[in-house]
Amino acid sequence: MNHIALKMLMGDRGKYLGIIMGLTFASLIMTQQPAIFVGLMMRTFSFISDLGLPDIWVMDPKVQFVDDIKPLQDTKLYRVRGVAGVKWAMPLYKGLLKARLENGTFQTCNVIGLDDATLIGGPPVMLVGKLKDLRRSDGVIVDIDGATDKLAKPPMVPGGKPTPLKIGDTLELNDNRAIVVGIAKTTKTFQSQPVIYTTYSRAVRYAPRERKMLSFVLVKAMPGEDIPTLTRRIRKATGLAAYSRKEFIDLTWNYFMKNTGIPITFGTSVALGFIVGAAIAGQTFYNFTLENLRQFGVLKAMGASNWTLLRMILLQAILVGSIGYGLGVGLTALFGYATRNTILAFKFPWQLLAFGGAGVTLICIFAAIISIRKVIKLEPAIVFKG
Amino acid sequence: MDGLAKAAVSCKNVVKVYDTGGDKVVALGGIDLEICMGELMMLVGPSGCGKTTLISVIAGILDQDSGSCEVFGKDLLHMRSSEKLKFRAKNIGFVFQAFNLLPSLNAVENVSIPLIINGVKRQTAERQAANVLEQVGLGTRGKSLPSQLSGGQQQRVAIARALVHDPRLIVCDEPTSALDHETGHNVMELLRQVALHRDRALVIVTHDARIFSFADRIAQMDDGHIEKVVDSAEDL
Amino acid sequence: MLPKYTLPLLAAGGFAFGVYTVVNGNQPVPVAQPVAEPANSPFPTFIAGSGIVEAKSQNISIGTPLGGIVLQVAVKVGDMVKAGDILFRIDDREALAELGVRKANLARSKAAVGEAEASAIDTKTLLELIEAVTDRRAISTEDLDRRRNAHLLAKARLESARAQVLQTEAELASTQTTLDRLVVRAPVAGKVLQVNIRPGEFAPAGVGTSALMVLGNLDQLHIRVDIDENDAWRFRKEGNAVAYLRGNRQFKTDLKLVWVEPYVIPKRSLTGDSTERVDTRVLQALYSFNRATLPAYVGQQMDVFIEAPDADSAQPPMHQPDQK
Numbered sequence A: 001m002n003h004i005a006l007k008m009l010m011g012d013r014g015k016y017l018g019i020i021m022g023l024t025f026a027s028l029i030m031t032q033q034p035a036i037f038v039g040l041m042m043r044t045f046s047f048i049s050d051l052g053l054p055d056i057w058v059m060d061p062k063v064q065f066v067d068d069i070k071p072l073q074d075t076k077l078y079r080v081r082g083v084a085g086v087k088w089a090m091p092l093y094k095g096l097l098k099a100r101l102e103n104g105t106f107q108t109c110n111v112i113g114l115d116d117a118t119l120i121g122g123p124p125v126m127l128v129g130k131l132k133d134l135r136r137s138d139g140v141i142v143d144i145d146g147a148t149d150k151l152a153k154p155p156m157v158p159g160g161k162p163t164p165l166k167i168g169d170t171l172e173l174n175d176n177r178a179i180v181v182g183i184a185k186t187t188k189t190f191q192s193q194p195v196i197y198t199t200y201s202r203a204v205r206y207a208p209r210e211r212k213m214l215s216f217v218l219v220k221a222m223p224g225e226d227i228p229t230l231t232r233r234i235r236k237a238t239g240l241a242a243y244s245r246k247e248f249i250d251l252t253w254n255y256f257m258k259n260t261g262i263p264i265t266f267g268t269s270v271a272l273g274f275i276v277g278a279a280i281a282g283q284t285f286y287n288f289t290l291e292n293l294r295q296f297g298v299l300k301a302m303g304a305s306n307w308t309l310l311r312m313i314l315l316q317a318i319l320v321g322s323i324g325y326g327l328g329v330g331l332t333a334l335f336g337y338a339t340r341n342t343i344l345a346f347k348f349p350w351q352l353l354a355f356g357g358a359g360v361t362l363i364c365i366f367a368a369i370i371s372i373r374k375v376i377k378l379e380p381a382i383v384f385k386g
Numbered sequence B: 001m002d003g004l005a006k007a008a009v010s011c012k013n014v015v016k017v018y019d020t021g022g023d024k025v026v027a028l029g030g031i032d033l034e035i036c037m038g039e040l041m042m043l044v045g046p047s048g049c050g051k052t053t054l055i056s057v058i059a060g061i062l063d064q065d066s067g068s069c070e071v072f073g074k075d076l077l078h079m080r081s082s083e084k085l086k087f088r089a090k091n092i093g094f095v096f097q098a099f100n101l102l103p104s105l106n107a108v109e110n111v112s113i114p115l116i117i118n119g120v121k122r123q124t125a126e127r128q129a130a131n132v133l134e135q136v137g138l139g140t141r142g143k144s145l146p147s148q149l150s151g152g153q154q155q156r157v158a159i160a161r162a163l164v165h166d167p168r169l170i171v172c173d174e175p176t177s178a179l180d181h182e183t184g185h186n187v188m189e190l191l192r193q194v195a196l197h198r199d200r201a202l203v204i205v206t207h208d209a210r211i212f213s214f215a216d217r218i219a220q221m222d223d224g225h226i227e228k229v230v231d232s233a234e235d236l
Numbered sequence C: 001m002l003p004k005y006t007l008p009l010l011a012a013g014g015f016a017f018g019v020y021t022v023v024n025g026n027q028p029v030p031v032a033q034p035v036a037e038p039a040n041s042p043f044p045t046f047i048a049g050s051g052i053v054e055a056k057s058q059n060i061s062i063g064t065p066l067g068g069i070v071l072q073v074a075v076k077v078g079d080m081v082k083a084g085d086i087l088f089r090i091d092d093r094e095a096l097a098e099l100g101v102r103k104a105n106l107a108r109s110k111a112a113v114g115e116a117e118a119s120a121i122d123t124k125t126l127l128e129l130i131e132a133v134t135d136r137r138a139i140s141t142e143d144l145d146r147r148r149n150a151h152l153l154a155k156a157r158l159e160s161a162r163a164q165v166l167q168t169e170a171e172l173a174s175t176q177t178t179l180d181r182l183v184v185r186a187p188v189a190g191k192v193l194q195v196n197i198r199p200g201e202f203a204p205a206g207v208g209t210s211a212l213m214v215l216g217n218l219d220q221l222h223i224r225v226d227i228d229e230n231d232a233w234r235f236r237k238e239g240n241a242v243a244y245l246r247g248n249r250q251f252k253t254d255l256k257l258v259w260v261e262p263y264v265i266p267k268r269s270l271t272g273d274s275t276e277r278v279d280t281r282v283l284q285a286l287y288s289f290n291r292a293t294l295p296a297y298v299g300q301q302m303d304v305f306i307e308a309p310d311a312d313s314a315q316p317p318m319h320q321p322d323q324k
Helices: A002-011 A013-044 A046-050 A076-081 A131-135 A144-150 A200-206 A227-238 A245-259 A262-291 A293-301 A306-338 A350-377 A380-384 B051-058 B081-091 B107-117 B122-135 B151-163 B181-195 B209-214 C006-025 C093-132 C141-181
Strands: A056-059 A086-100 A106-114 A125-128 A139-143 A170-173 A176-185 A195-199 A216-221 A241-244 B007-020 B023-036 B040-044 B066-071 B092-095 B169-173 B201-205 B217-222 B225-230 C046-055 C060-062 C068-073 C086-090 C183-185 C190-195 C213-216 C221-228 C241-245 C248-260 C281-288 C301-307
Touching (some): A002 A306, A002 B107, A013 A262, A013 A350, A046 A245, A076 A086, A076 A227, A076 C221, A086 A200, A106 A200, A131 A139, A131 A176, A139 A170, A144 A176, A176 A200, A195 A200, A216 A227, A227 A241, A241 A245, A262 A306, A293 A380, A306 A350, A306 C006, A380 B051, B007 B201, B023 B051, B023 B201, B023 B225, B040 B209, B051 B066, B051 B169, B081 B092, B107 B151, B151 B169, B151 B181, B181 B201, B181 B209, C221 C301
Parallel strands (some): A106 A195, A139 A176, B040 B201, B040 B217, B169 B201
Antiparallel strands (some): A056 A241, A086 A216, B007 B066, B217 B225, C046 C221, C046 C301, C060 C213, C086 C183, C190 C213, C221 C281, C241 C248, C248 C281
């Protein structure tokens, strides 16, 4: 009967395409919108996730998310270093500083100060130059997006393309001279500001003078050390907040979830996509079944059981569901591929693949159930009516 | 084998009342009817006389309110629905007025449906279906979709479908009313030649007087009752 | 007309592309490796501190007792000096001129002594002549008294002239000392670490913003370790300590405690910035180390780990840290 079911489905091209379009649309919206959402949200903590080396981040207990800098005294570094189970602890400066561009405009930059000796916390990928070059005097490393866009030198002719920063170019950071010694690739951050890496002491020199300068202490646990235990120990010993990387990511994520409209906006569009997709696909599928009701009646009269018919409808639902899902996911992936080099946030984790699948499955189940109900209640006697 | 004496269908005092929003419509008001093996029985009468209801009961797709209707000695009313389905799938063939072919399936596939319902494998079923199509004179049109066939051809396909699983009873609902005279004639000839034999009974509901001559017996109905059962149209 | 398999194939392709995107787009970000491996504590429980290398003598900021224009700088940075070696000279012309005057004064006062001596002899002779006359009538009492007084007077003059010599000698010595003070010498044997003056510059006396010259004894280097006051109670004198060179943890050395500064001082920022930013106080411990094991320079920062009891289990030490 499966063959018959499939033939029945594909025989009616218009409806077949209609159902698939509905499901494709639903699947597209249910994966593409969340992908942008996830992309956007992942940018909120991309700074944390980019920094793969440390296990634990230590900061002021009042810090709410990664960009909420509440600096510490420099000696806290040594207190953290002295906690048992800490393999190493390194200072990290993170702050927004103004860079003055050649044409006189100012650009706020995210300045990251790395431990002078080890340069722990550097950018994940160096495109030009080496991280080590930061040891050169006045050296800074600029991220590629900043270098080609926001920090780029103004075009020679009005309306022309700006010249990207290259090694050897100078920047002016808070009236200090900085020389570009490297270009790095970093994951875009939420504010999409240019990122400038330099050493801790230099960053502190660039920064406006404050009593406390230390933004974070990055901690690596001893091998075999239990991270939660160690974070508790650091908290107890220093009175500071210590989070594992995951915890800090969650903290930042929750802050944005709670304090911004992003989840609601995207949640709404996902829900709308689901509803519209469910409506279109469910409606068309139901229509399709209604129109084929007589055929189902014929089959029923000829002795096909309800179970057989149910299987046929389920098979049809599964087929259109799979096709719609596949097409939707493909379109989302295509969208992601097309926008990969733009400012747009797009992240497609496997959970979204599953989420889209679950959504489409739900729609298909919903569509199949109302159709099956109709078919099961169907009296085969209708076949004798003209 | 004393085929003619053996009853294929035996209805006794079959009553069926439709309840349409308070109005009770008596569709069948105590029908007594016997159809024998090897017989082509026509049910005739004006619209709404209960012909369709009667064949629905006979075919086991509608339950009567009272009375008994035994098909090949089985009381369908008291059969479990799954058994009834199996019984129907195995023993009864249908020919409809509107052909009721599945539009997306070609002739062979349409014909093979009853076999597939009976659990025959697709390849076997389609091979068998092709043979039957040959018998009804459509051996070359096996791959055609119903929409590509004429009305007469479609009805032949429908007849092939009713025949393919070799049922013992074939129920036809106005098989010719959608066809012109000549085509209807051909279809009736086909039914008599191919479908009818000693181990099979045919029940044909029609009000097409032009085909009455093909009947072995004619039962005339009106208002849910059988007026009379005659042997030829001249006796009506 | 769409062939039967077009959509399923498209869908399969789409799904495959989706899976590819998932796999491809979620590759973990590469982990940036440190340029130099950070120093790890070799102890299970420890205090971490920042240390700065200094000379054993501590670093001596050389000053001058007298301000003046620098005439000559006798040493270069890196020169080894013995105690008493000349470091630099201040303009001494004025003192030299005064020396000449003093010398002349001395000569003159010495001449005055000769004169006074001669006068004393003369009066003595005259007195003796008259005293030799036995006949008292031949001489008048008045004459005798006069001669006696004259002799006494001459003797007193002689004493005075001699005192004058002593005075001018002292004055000469004073000028000599001034001259000496214009030559700044090494107080101890050591190495010249910094020279901040050049001939012609004015070297002010007193406490300046920067030392004129920094001298240190580099035979033995010390590491001064800052321990956060919050961790100070965990500090144990007997705890082992290890120092790592910043930037290359291959270079490490065991430390031996020399003494603990008895006074907890406000933290001097060791980040190289001279201004104080941090409102915490630190306990300073001085450690010595074997120079052969570590190519360290004076002023270099070190990562220091000092073995200490765990914060949870530690009991405060019963004894006070000794001085020196």
